[in-house]
Amino acid sequence: MKYLVLCLGNIGPEYADTRHNIGFMVADYLAQKHEARFEINRYAFVTEIKHKGKTFVLVKPTTYMNLSGKAAAHYLTSLKLEKEQMLVVTDDLALPYGKLRLKGKGSAGGHNGLKSIQETLGTDEYARLRFGVDANFPKGRQVDYVLNPFSADEQIDLPLRIEKAAEAVLAFGTLGIERAMNVVNVK
16 A cells, blocks of 8 residues: 655755744655655655555655645646545644644645645545644744744754654554544544
């Protein structure tokens, strides 16, 4: 069985360690752990890893966040996968820092990457792993907040939280969405 793991972020060194790029960080962790290398492909950097007999195609879109739907549609089609075989990894302002929430469907919640995917696919029924980045910013400063690096305090345990998110990605493929939700969402 094959799964598409669409890990959201923005390309470029100026975005590398920002809250909005947590999806890229999770993809990079999984690739490094499985000794896989990303290659540039259409709309994205792409690599494959294997875990417990499952193949996970890790995709980091090069389209910028607000056009992530292009990569989602392209890779679902080219890999001949159903939307039930896709997991989107993204940041979420509505969750406390580091909190993970795995869901099988849901609204975009104001997230431009999720909006693009939903508009392109014409549905909100696809799995997403949301990584809490908190909402610790003054009114009207949301963009600055998500495009800035994690705070020094947050960076202390960020590697552990990224590892937990990576484990959640693998659980999605090995356990299925329902069982994986029961494991991931209780932590």
